[in-house]
Amino acid sequence: MVELVDETAKTKSILLDPDPADWAGHFAGQHVDVRLTAEDGYQAQRSYSIGSAPEDEHLVLTVERLDDGEVSPYLTQELRPGDDLELRGPIGGYFIWKESLGGPILLVGGGSGIVPLRAMLRHHRAVDSNVPVRLLYSARTRDDLIYREELKDYDARITLTREMPEGWTGYTGRVDAELLTEVAWPPAEKPLVYICGPTGFVEGVSEALVTLGHDAMRIRTERFGPTS
Amino acid sequence: MPPISRGFRGRRSDDAEAARVPPGQYVTHDFPVLSAGPTPHHSLDLWSFDITGEIDEPKSWTWEEFKALPNEHITTDIHCVTKWSKLDTMWTGVSLDTLLDGVDTSAEYVLAFSDGGYTTNLPLEDLRDGKAWVAYEYDGEPLDPEHGGPARLLVPHLYFWKSAKWVRGIELRRDDKPGFWEGYGYHNYGDPWKEQRYAGD
Numbered sequence: 001m002v003e004l005v006d007e008t009a010k011t012k013s014i015l016l017d018p019d020p021a022d023w024a025g026h027f028a029g030q031h032v033d034v035r036l037t038a039e040d041g042y043q044a045q046r047s048y049s050i051g052s053a054p055e056d057e058h059l060v061l062t063v064e065r066l067d068d069g070e071v072s073p074y075l076t077q078e079l080r081p082g083d084d085l086e087l088r089g090p091i092g093g094y095f096i097w098k099e100s101l102g103g104p105i106l107l108v109g110g111g112s113g114i115v116p117l118r119a120m121l122r123h124h125r126a127v128d129s130n131v132p133v134r135l136l137y138s139a140r141t142r143d144d145l146i147y148r149e150e151l152k153d154y155d156a157r158i159t160l161t162r163e164m165p166e167g168w169t170g171y172t173g174r175v176d177a178e179l180l181t182e183v184a185w186p187p188a189e190k191p192l193v194y195i196c197g198p199t200g201f202v203e204g205v206s207e208a209l210v211t212l213g214h215d216a217m218r219i220r221t222e223r224f225g226p227t228s
Numbered sequence: 229m230p231p232i233s234r235g236f237r238g239r240r241s242d243d244a245e246a247a248r249v250p251p252g253q254y255v256t257h258d259f260p261v262l263s264a265g266p267t268p269h270h271s272l273d274l275w276s277f278d279i280t281g282e283i284d285e286p287k288s289w290t291w292e293e294f295k296a297l298p299n300e301h302i303t304t305d306i307h308c309v310t311k312w313s314k315l316d317t318m319w320t321g322v323s324l325d326t327l328l329d330g331v332d333t334s335a336e337y338v339l340a341f342s343d344g345g346y347t348t349n350l351p352l353e354d355l356r357d358g359k360a361w362v363a364y365e366y367d368g369e370p371l372d373p374e375h376g377g378p379a380r381l382l383v384p385h386l387y388f389w390k391s392a393k394w395v396r397g398i399e400l401r402r403d404d405k406p407g408f409w410e411g412y413g414y415h416n417y418g419d420p421w422k423e424q425r426y427a428g429d
Contacts, residue, residue: 033311
């Protein structure tokens with residue numbers, strides 16, 4: 001591990017330099033398994049999305065600390081530059097974007113679901129793609145926005161669900177059919193849609209898109225977290 | 229020998245629980261959801277469960293016919309490839325032994341197929357002898373669409389992606405054809421106790 005970057009109060013980016021002999025590169029949207037081993041051999045492993053493009057200098061995992069988590073508190077609070085981290089991957093071949101898949105692309109992220117979508121945006125830019133791309137990002141508050149400064153470069157459409165800060169010019173409230181009608185490419189353009197976020201968020205957004213007439217087979221989802 | 233994660237202690241479960249949890253898994257009390265796409269919603273009037281492929285006369289049950297079949301109550305542990313395990317889950321479903329009763333086939337493999345285009349492959353013998361069900365109730369309630377309702381395959385001795393959600397039937401096959409996740413690098417068989425997560429494990 002080479003560097004730790006604060007993204008939000010609960011989220012950090014972990015910059016890694018995997019040994020090129022063990023790491024053949026990845027596609028934007030994939031994840032890795034991180035395995036921790038205690039001195040007595042006890043192990044715990046979890047999956048984390050890759051937030052960097054394949055072309056980037058470092059491999060970046062952006063990890064949100066879950067208060068009752070087992071691995072994320074270690075990664076965000078204990079891990080130090082110079083420490084070794086055991087990774088397996090890249091994993092997942094479906095929730096990826098590459099130029100040959102075309103578009104237009106609609107990326108919809110909720111909370112830390114932005115991470116694999118940011119990898120797609122960076123890749124899109126790195127290969128100088130002409131495929132139209134649009135990002136809709138939902139977070140609770142402005143302070144919860146991950147990659148906040150960088151997202152300005154991508155003309156991200158942002159909605160805040162829990163606050164409306166003074167001077168806020170973005171959207172507020174949940175991602176619903178009305179907001180999607182305004183922001184998403186119309187169904188007639190047959191966008192390729194990637195939705196990542198907590199289960200309830202992904203269920204809500206994907207159902208709204210199908211109801212609006214989008215082709216379910218063009219909607220790829222990645223869900224995380226418990227259901228209530 | 230994996231590298232020691234300096235300062236990592238971890239959160240261990242008690243021994244009795246630990247013995248029931250395959251390597252690399254942790255116990256959750258929630259019921260996480262994983263799907264490749266939107267949750268399908270279809271009318272039960274149009275639902276059927278079909279057995280096709282290497283079978284003299286394909287079988288088909290409407291929802292009414294299917295629900296009238298003898299059912300079983302199953303309490304079992306389930307293990308998802310994304311690392312969570314959930315203990316003592318309670319299901320109601322129809323055993324594959326019931327559905328395959330009297331079926332004479334030269335097939336050794338099965339490709340289960342679902343609404344939404346999802347498929348998964350299994351050896352036929354893994355569906356026989358009380359090891360697999362088509363489940364339509366969870367915890368005494370109709371199975372939620374996001375968890376695979378109206379009915380999903382339940383094959384708890386394999387990683388849970390083999391328990392195809394929104395299942396609509398099985399194709400009996402002589403050859404083994406990789407299903408959806410199996411085609412994206414996940415293990416062809418998926419035994420959690422052997423930690424067969426990905427191709428090559």
